[in-house]
Amino acid sequence: MSGKVSLQILLYGVVCLAILLVPMVIDDAFLLNKYSRYLVFGILAIALALSWGYAGILNLGQATTFGLGSYCMAMYLKLKTVPIHTGSDGLPDFMVWNNVTELPWIWEPFYSTPFALAAGILVPALFAGLLGWFMFGGRVTGVYAAIITLAAMVVVNLIIIDQQSYTGGFNGITDLAQFQLFGFEFDAYSATTYYLVAICLTFALFLSLAVTRSKTGLILQAVRDQEERVRFFGYDVAVYKTFVFAFSAAIAGLAGMLYTIVMEFASPTFLGVPLSLSIVIWVAVGGRQSLLGAMLGALLVTGVQGALSESETFLDTWTLVMGGLFVLIVLFLPNGLAGAFETIVRRFMPAAKTPTEQADEEHAKGTAQLGGAA
Amino acid sequence: MTTAHEGLLSLREATVSFHGFVAVDHLDLDVGAGELRCLIGPNGAGKTTTLDLICGKSKITSGEISFKGAPIHMLNEFQIARTGIGRKFQVPSVFRQLSVRENLCIGRSRNPGVLHNLFQFGLSTDREWLEEIAVLVGLQDEMETLAAHLSHGQTQWLEIALILAQNPALILMDEPTAGMTAHETTKTAMLFNRLRGKHTLIVVEHDMGFVRDIAETISVMHQGKLLAQGSTEEVSHDPRVREAYLGSGGIGHA
Numbered sequence: 001m002s003g004k005v006s007l008q009i010l011l012y013g014v015v016c017l018a019i020l021l022v023p024m025v026i027d028d029a030f031l032l033n034k035y036s037r038y039l040v041f042g043i044l045a046i047a048l049a050l051s052w053g054y055a056g057i058l059n060l061g062q063a064t065t066f067g068l069g070s071y072c073m074a075m076y077l078k079l080k081t082v083p084i085h086t087g088s089d090g091l092p093d094f095m096v097w098n099n100v101t102e103l104p105w106i107w108e109p110f111y112s113t114p115f116a117l118a119a120g121i122l123v124p125a126l127f128a129g130l131l132g133w134f135m136f137g138g139r140v141t142g143v144y145a146a147i148i149t150l151a152a153m154v155v156v157n158l159i160i161i162d163q164q165s166y167t168g169g170f171n172g173i174t175d176l177a178q179f180q181l182f183g184f185e186f187d188a189y190s191a192t193t194y195y196l197v198a199i200c201l202t203f204a205l206f207l208s209l210a211v212t213r214s215k216t217g218l219i220l221q222a223v224r225d226q227e228e229r230v231r232f233f234g235y236d237v238a239v240y241k242t243f244v245f246a247f248s249a250a251i252a253g254l255a256g257m258l259y260t261i262v263m264e265f266a267s268p269t270f271l272g273v274p275l276s277l278s279i280v281i282w283v284a285v286g287g288r289q290s291l292l293g294a295m296l297g298a299l300l301v302t303g304v305q306g307a308l309s310e311s312e313t314f315l316d317t318w319t320l321v322m323g324g325l326f327v328l329i330v331l332f333l334p335n336g337l338a339g340a341f342e343t344i345v346r347r348f349m350p351a352a353k354t355p356t357e358q359a360d361e362e363h364a365k366g367t368a369q370l371g372g373a374a
Numbered sequence: 375m376t377t378a379h380e381g382l383l384s385l386r387e388a389t390v391s392f393h394g395f396v397a398v399d400h401l402d403l404d405v406g407a408g409e410l411r412c413l414i415g416p417n418g419a420g421k422t423t424t425l426d427l428i429c430g431k432s433k434i435t436s437g438e439i440s441f442k443g444a445p446i447h448m449l450n451e452f453q454i455a456r457t458g459i460g461r462k463f464q465v466p467s468v469f470r471q472l473s474v475r476e477n478l479c480i481g482r483s484r485n486p487g488v489l490h491n492l493f494q495f496g497l498s499t500d501r502e503w504l505e506e507i508a509v510l511v512g513l514q515d516e517m518e519t520l521a522a523h524l525s526h527g528q529t530q531w532l533e534i535a536l537i538l539a540q541n542p543a544l545i546l547m548d549e550p551t552a553g554m555t556a557h558e559t560t561k562t563a564m565l566f567n568r569l570r571g572k573h574t575l576i577v578v579e580h581d582m583g584f585v586r587d588i589a590e591t592i593s594v595m596h597q598g599k600l601l602a603q604g605s606t607e608e609v610s611h612d613p614r615v616r617e618a619y620l621g622s623g624g625i626g627h628a
Contacts, residue, residue: 219491
């Protein structure tokens with residue numbers, strides 16, 4: 001493992017540690033809830049950076065898989081509530097209002113905790129895997145793939161709104177029980193939930209880092225650069241793209257489940273165009289070819305957005321300010337803040353290289369000389 | 375000077391037409407294992423298209439292409455590559471955003487499965503093998519350089535190195551010396567002579583000096599058909615070949 005990689009792991013670790021230490025300093029339940037929400041968005045940004053930044057698949061429907069994860073968790077937590085307005089079988093309230101008399105079969109397995117938790121990850125992954133298989137098997141690329149992801153999201157969104165008796169329709173699934181696992185109770189307004197989200201974020205970040213650092217990650221980057229070329233080495237490009245699309249969906253599904261815990265409801269707006277486009281903006285601002293950059297981009301943009309929309313000066317103009325900032329970054333920092341950071345490091349470090357890079361080079365020179373002598 | 379080789383690749387009546395234009399017309403071509411075959415011909419003769427047909431970039435309209443005794447023309451590009459055919463393109467196509475080492479690592483595609491490669495880290499596997507190949511093409515000091523920062527000649531060599539890393543039985547080279555300096559061309563000819571016997575090569579080339587340096591058998595194509603085949607001597611004295619090259623000053627100046 002080269003020094004550059006260890007340095008990257010160290011940087012990622014420090015950021016995750018800093019995130020985990022936040023509740024030591026802040027003891028405001030409202031703030032912690034808000035920050036948990038931002039962290040969930042950070043996980044979503046990692047998911048998009050994987051498919052967009054590393055494999056060149058611009059997913060304009062990332063919120064689809066996020067929403068599916070969110071609904072899985074909501075269905076599970078809904079069945080855990082002590083029914084108030086229910087019929088004889090303890091049906092979810094909105095089903096009673098819709099004259100449903102029996103729990104639909106699709107809801108039945110969500111009584112089981114392992115099933116629900118697995119479904120929150122696997123349902124989005126399977127959905128994306130199927131969509132990806134048709135798209136990439138049919139060699140749909142670029143803007144056409146982006147449009148298909150967007151269209152698929154609109155379809156899923158409409159189905160959820162339309163199937164009111166099973167999904168709660170426009171209102172979504174509200175009035176949920178608190179999530180409990182291994183004896184912990186995850187109150188949305190507590191440090192416990194913040195820790196849960198932060199730990200999941202760390203896990204998602206490092207798992208994604210491992211994928212991008214593997215040979216599969218390398219091949220995905222090659223696909224991004226020259227898709228045609230990769231085929232002639234014997235790689236099945238469609239399988240690689242489908243894999244990263246589904247993997248990204250699984251991470252988005254995890255984010256969706258956490259979002260339900262943090263927000264205490266699930267709503268069709270979670271699968272909306274505005275959220276999906278916001279993810280693209282976060283990732284573009286942070287830097288799509290850096291997982292950490294994309295994640296911090298999400299925290300930064302949503303954080304500034306929150307601060308501006310709450311400040312009295314920008315009460316009416318905050319969307320304009322955000323839009324302006326976005327335009328400036330896309331114009332002047334094509335690789336986002338992470339790209340700018342790398343440029344600065346290269347410019348101000350002695351000999352335009354980080355010390356570890358230099359060490360690597362000297363090592364390489366040494367071996368080359370040895371080879372020459374032999 | 376044609377030596378007997380065991381048959382590896384054969385095209386039978388291979389034909390392809392693009393919207394009515396017949397680019398390759400009932401082409402019969404046999405290449406033996408270990409052979410270094412040069413494919414020449416005037417512009418538009420169908421040389422590049424022939425390579426496209428073999429590696430699956432284009433599909434034949436009729437006829438048959440078989441490799442190692444089995445038909446391959448109905449396979450996908452990646453399936454054809456897995457049977458042991460590598461292709462170098464006319465416009466050098468490498469992964470410009472990746473380093474030379476990473477490029478070579480991708481070329482090394484013995485195990486093309488997504489799950490297998492998910493657990494391959496640190497480029498440590500095959501490290502020595504990849505470094506040997508880098509030495510072969512003179513890129514050993516550029517292992518950490520981004521491919522985008524290489525010179526044109528180096529980019530050509532990197533793509534050749536990618537194919538060597540892939541280690542296919544049959545290598546298809548489309549104008550490997552295009553844009554190279556005379557010195558670089560000589561080095562490439564030396565490299566090809568080293569590859570002879572270990573790999574089977576089909577080289578499409580315009581540079582006749584280069585062809586003379588490496589060729590054992592030359593196939594001349596004209597208007598999608600095989601016009602002549604034989605040693606450099608035989609081919610350059612063939613009146614039909616002279617006819618085909620008429621106007622361009624003969625084969626030596628093509």
